[in-house]
Amino acid sequence: MxxxxxxxxxxxxxxxxxxxxxxxxxxxxxxxxxxxxxxxxxxxxxxxxxxxxxxxxxxxxxxxxELSKATSAPITNNPEKTGGAPKSIRAAAEYRADFLNILRGKAPVNNVLSTSPDTDGGYLVPAEFENRIVAGLEEANVVRSIAKVITTSAERKIPVAATHSTAQWTAENAAYTESNPTFAQKTIDAFKLTDLVKISVELLQDSMFDLESYIALEFARAFGV
CATH class of the missing domain: 1.10.287 (Helix Hairpins)
Structure with missing residues (x-):
């Protein structure tokens, strides 16, 4: 050139x-x-x-x-991944199926539960099951539906206004009356809420019984009341 x-x-x-x-x-x-x-x-x-x-x-x-151009487009994405965000193992259909088998007293088929164990030796619930419980809480607990929900796994400190400023009627050219609000701090901690749902053996053995929905609604009702 x-x-x-x-x-x-x-x-x-x-x-x-x-x-x-x-x-x-x-x-x-x-x-x-x-x-x-x-x-x-x-x-x-x-x-x-x-x-x-x-x-x-x-x-x-x-x-x-022209001759120096690439003959094919380069691979810029990970061949092992499909489009969209990576899917959590708890959102996988295989994980949900194994979890339901455990609830019914059956052996897991896909053996994927071990990828997401609880620290106490149990298994974390599938993501869809957890979402259904949270959705049920909105119906069972009126306050939750109108309140601001803060999810936390440990202690969390939140600053709040303890007192508010006060407006004053002031004459023209008069000095302003000072009004200072004060602030405090509230602590939100993580607590354990438990519930025990009993189901008959007949219902557990009945494959037509929607065990997942029943347990999710029972937990939502118990947690929301």
């Missing part, structure tokens, strides 16, 4: 020189002598030759750029 720019500048200077020579050598009738005509023709031929060389180099540059 630098060579092309260099030749373009050289051609521009050569053309300016040719025009200047032509203007300076014209006689009163606007004609050139045979000798000056030969010189000008040579200068013009040099300009044309430079133009052809520039075109040749530009074609070469275009061909090089």
């Amino acid at each position: 630098n060579k092309i720019l260099e030749l373009r500048e050289k051609r521009a200077k050569a053309w300016d020189a040719a025009k200047a020579f032509l203007d300076s050598k014209r006689s009163g009738d606007g004609l050139l002598s045979a000798e000056d005509t030969a010189v000008y023709d040579k200068m013009e031929a040099d300009v044309m030759a430079l133009g052809k060389e520039i075109e040749r180099l530009e074609r070469q540059s275009a061909i090089d750029a």
Whole structure:
């Protein structure tokens, strides 16, 4: 590319020189002598030759750029992942199926529960099951449906206003009455809430019984009351 720019500048200077020579050598009738005509023709031929060389180099540059392009698009994503956000193991259908088998006293089929064990040796509930309990809490607990719910796994301190400022009627040009609010701190801690749901053996053995929905609603009712 630098060579092309260099030749373009050289051609521009050569053309300016040719025009200047032509203007300076014209006689009163606007004609050139045979000798000056030969010189000008040579200068013009040099300009044309430079133009052809520039075109040749530009074609070469275009061909090089075309040949240097990749023949296929690069792989930028992880082949092991599909579109969307990675799915939690507790949201997998296999995990949910194994969890229900455990509830019914059956052996797990997919053996994926061990990937998400509880610290006490149990198993974490499937994500869908947990969401159904939380959704049921909205219906069982009226306060929860209108309150701000803060999820926490440990102690959390929240600043709150203990007293508020007070507005005062003030006369024109009178001094403002200062009113300073005060702040306090409330602590939200994590506590364990438990419930025991009893189900008959007959219902556990009945594959048509919606065990998951029944337990989720029972937990939601117990936790929400």
